[in-house]
Amino acid sequence: MRFEKRVWQKCRLIPKGKVSSYKELAKALKTKAYRAVGNALKKNPYGAWQTKGKSCRRQRCFVPCHRVICSDGSLGGYQGKLNSKKKIQLLKKEGIKIKNKKIADFEKKFFRF
C-alpha cells in the first residue's frame, strides 16, 4: 500500500463535523512524516480513487481532505493553495465555525484517532 493511500484511508475515518491535523494523521500512521502527509493530500484525487486499472466502481471514494488542517488550528491548504475559500465553505457547511482563518473551538472539533 502506498503511503498516500494510507493517508487518504485515515482521512476517511474523520467524521463529518470534525477536523484533524496533519500531525495527528501522521501519528495515526505511526510516522513523523508530517510533510509527506501534506504531499499525499495534495496528490489526493478527491473523489476519484483510482486503483491501477480499475476505476472507482461507483463507490464513495470521497476523501475529506478539507478536514485535515494545521496543528495550530489554521486551515493549511486545499486544492493546491492556502486558505482556500472552498475549504472554508465546506467546513462551515459541516458545522465547523471559522474564526479569522482558524478553527473556532478547535479542541472541541478536533478528532483523535
Added chain:
DNA sequence: CTCGTGACTTACG
C-alpha cells in the same frame, strides 16, 4: 544514492 520539493511542526529572535 543524491537532490529538490512540499497543503508540516517546532523553536527562536
Added chain:
DNA sequence: ACGTAAGCCACGA
C-alpha cells in the same frame, strides 16, 4: 505576531 531556520519524511527525477 511574524519571519526564518532546522528537522522531518515520502516521492520522483
